[in-house]
Amino acid sequence: MSATEHRVNIIETRVLSDDWYTLKKTTFDYLRRDNTWQRQSRETYDRGNGATILLFNRERQTVVLTRQFRFPAFVNNHHGMLIETAAGLLDHASPEERIRAEVEEETGYRIQHVEKVFEAFMSPGSVTEKLFFFIADYDDSLKTGKGGGLEDEGEDIEVLELPLDKALEMIRTGEIVDGKTIMLLQHAALRVATVSAA
Ligand SMILES: Nc1nc2c(ncn2[C@@H]2O[C@H](COP(=O)(O)OP(=O)(O)O[C@H]3O[C@H](CO)[C@@H](O)[C@H](O)[C@@H]3O)[C@@H](O)[C@H]2O)c(=O)[nH]1
Numbered sequence: 027m028s029a030t031e032h033r034v035n036i037i038e039t040r041v042l043s044d045d046w047y048t049l050k051k052t053t054f055d056y057l058r059r060d061n062t063w064q065r066q067s068r069e070t071y072d073r074g075n076g077a078t079i080l081l082f083n084r085e086r087q088t089v090v091l092t093r094q095f096r097f098p099a100f101v102n103n104h105h106g107m108l109i110e111t112a113a114g115l116l117d118h119a120s121p122e123e124r125i126r127a128e129v130e131e132e133t134g135y136r137i138q139h140v141e142k143v144f145e146a147f148m149s150p151g152s153v154t155e156k157l158f159f160f161i162a163d164y165d166d167s168l169k170t171g172k173g174g175g176l177e178d179e180g181e182d183i184e185v186l187e188l189p190l191d192k193a194l195e196m197i198r199t200g201e202i203v204d205g206k207t208i209m210l211l212q213h214a215a216l217r218v219a220t221v222s223a224a
């Protein structure tokens with residue numbers, strides 16, 4: 027039992043949409059901090075959990091990113107071509123297992139050792155998903171294919187290799203606007219700074 031379970035009393039859950047993923051509306055009573063119960067209702071969009079990885083060559087200070095069309099960004103006044111770290115939904119596999127398969131599918135690099143750096147809820151007010159973040163070293167010898175994703179699932183992924191500094195600059199210019207990607211690039215930059223300060 028989680029520490030907050032006694033504070034939540036679910037009254038009703040309705041499935042609003044169950045097509046590609048699941049959107050539910052739940053009515054529940056919530057025990058507020060002042061010990062009074064309040065009825066609330068919240069919609070939750072459930073796509074399962076996901077994983078993402080930054081390929082980072084420490085020697086050359088380069089990273090591998092992807093660029094693909096993201097329709098939800100497109101409908102929110104962006105051109106939609108998002109630069110991102112390789113990522114995928116878990117589909118009930120373990121995060122480590124899934125991210126190794128996903129990074130090869132999307133970028134063509136076959137990575138054995140991945141290091142988990144943190145976990146994060148990216149949009150906890152409405153999306154249930156927890157994202158597992160990884161970083162891994164890569165070099166040309168690990169390239170086994172051209173990546174690109176699964177065409178029959180509509181994926182059309184471009185693979186980009188660029189200097190870490192350039193990627194960090196692209197956060198400042200607004201060319202990189204994806205949350206998970208910004209987090210991992212800044213994590214890599216902090217590591218570089220820590221190593222050079224030591
Ligand atoms: N037909 C159909 N296909 C969909 C729909 N939504 C997504 N897909 C397809 O489902 C596949 C999911 O690909 P993944 O590589 O597993 O996931 P992702 O979309 O890259 O998601 C990753 O990035 C997200 C955004 O940062 C993360 O939220 C997610 O956790 C994951 O890491 C893609 O081919 C995508 O086009 C839909 O509504 N309909």
Ligand SMILES: [Mg+2]
Pocket residue numbers: 112113114115132
């Ligand atoms: Mg993906």
